[in-house]
Amino acid sequence: MADDPAQARAAALAARVRAGDPAALARALTLAENGCEPLMRLLRPAAGKADVVGVTGPPGAGKSTLVSALVSAWRAAGRRVAVLAVDPASPFSGGAVLGDRTRMGAHSMDKGVFVRSVSARGHLGGLAAGARDMIDAMDAAGWDLILVETVGAGQSEVEVARAADVRLVVLAPGLGDDLQAIKAGILEIADILVVNKADRPEADVTARQLDAMLALRSATPVRPVPVLRCAATTGDGIEPLRAAIDGAALAARPDRPARRHDQLRHLLAEIMARQMRAAVLDCPALDSVLARLSAGEGDLDGALADVRSALDASAARRDQT
Ligand SMILES: Nc1nc2c(ncn2[C@@H]2O[C@H](COP(=O)(O)OP(=O)(O)OP(=O)(O)O)[C@@H](O)[C@H]2O)c(=O)[nH]1
Numbered sequence: 001m002a003d004d005p006a007q008a009r010a011a012a013l014a015a016r017v018r019a020g021d022p023a024a025l026a027r028a029l030t031l032a033e034n035g036c037e038p039l040m041r042l043l044r045p046a047a048g049k050a051d052v053v054g055v056t057g058p059p060g061a062g063k064s065t066l067v068s069a070l071v072s073a074w075r076a077a078g079r080r081v082a083v084l085a086v087d088p089a090s091p092f093s094g095g096a097v098l099g100d101r102t103r104m105g106a107h108s109m110d111k112g113v114f115v116r117s118v119s120a121r122g123h124l125g126g127l128a129a130g131a132r133d134m135i136d137a138m139d140a141a142g143w144d145l146i147l148v149e150t151v152g153a154g155q156s157e158v159e160v161a162r163a164a165d166v167r168l169v170v171l172a173p174g175l176g177d178d179l180q181a182i183k184a185g186i187l188e189i190a191d192i193l194v195v196n197k198a199d200r201p202e203a204d205v206t207a208r209q210l211d212a213m214l215a216l217r218s219a220t221p222v223r224p225v226p227v228l229r230c231a232a233t234t235g236d237g238i239e240p241l242r243a244a245i246d247g248a249a250l251a252a253r254p255d256r257p258a259r260r261h262d263q264l265r266h267l268l269a270e271i272m273a274r275q276m277r278a279a280v281l282d283c284p285a286l287d288s289v290l291a292r293l294s295a296g297e298g299d300l301d302g303a304l305a306d307v308r309s310a311l312d313a314s315a316a317r318r319d320q321t
């Protein structure tokens, strides 16, 4: 193994990442995004220490601005912060924080802040695996607070959110339709609901709607979900939100091993499902099975059994060679 040049390169890179070299981490993230098991095998054992905070919500709710404001708050409290922005529709500028257009420029000069963006395009639903590995790489590099921004509440956001210890769902007033559309999804994944843009008069209505939605849910015994208001652009409410996140992260730590176990379970199932789908679509016997099926010979169960045995037979042939 040690003679394998690819393995040796992975080992050298992993050592630099674990030593906290930011250039090495940047390179590792590019590899992790596209799946690089030789590297991840070396990094994963060093991961599992970070507080991972997921920030999701509809487009334009102010997630990036909020993330930037939270980064400032954590920096002021002496914590280093890494940010992973998944498919940012708007660039992670955060320029308007506290009215200071150069704020994010200040973050980019700050060695205590690491920001990486990743596009969801071209991942064919496999983003969760890549993002999970990227979070682990940041974690292994010693970033013990990682913010992950994702847009919306679709399946891939839920998958990415699974990686987080604390999940924030960010909403803004005046997003009435979005609120309806993402209702089901947010209730499922939120640990803290944030009504951003609280400087707007409609913020009260939105907060009340959310409280009403949560009250409906309280018939089922689940943990309480606080609704916090803030204005990312002015900084109002950011400090209480940061304190709430820190508290939730602390409370979530004992469950982290179980959560990682659960993530791996889903990740494994997801990867296997994708491999299985590819194998089925590739199966040489598929066309004849489908031809028989559409000619009315046999049923779907029979067709499934035929494809399965064709796949088993080709696996057996592969094992022999
Ligand atoms: N009035 C007001 N505007 C805000 C606030 N926070 C963010 N905005 C504005 O809302 C717009 C969208 O902010 P972003 O931070 O880009 O929102 P986002 O949710 O990251 O958007 P996507 O990444 O495109 O989904 C920007 O023009 C912000 O300046 C706030 O607290 N109050």
Ligand SMILES: [Mg+2]
Residues within 6 Å of the ligand: 063, 064, 065, 088, 089, 090, 091, 092, 149
């Ligand atoms: Mg954004």
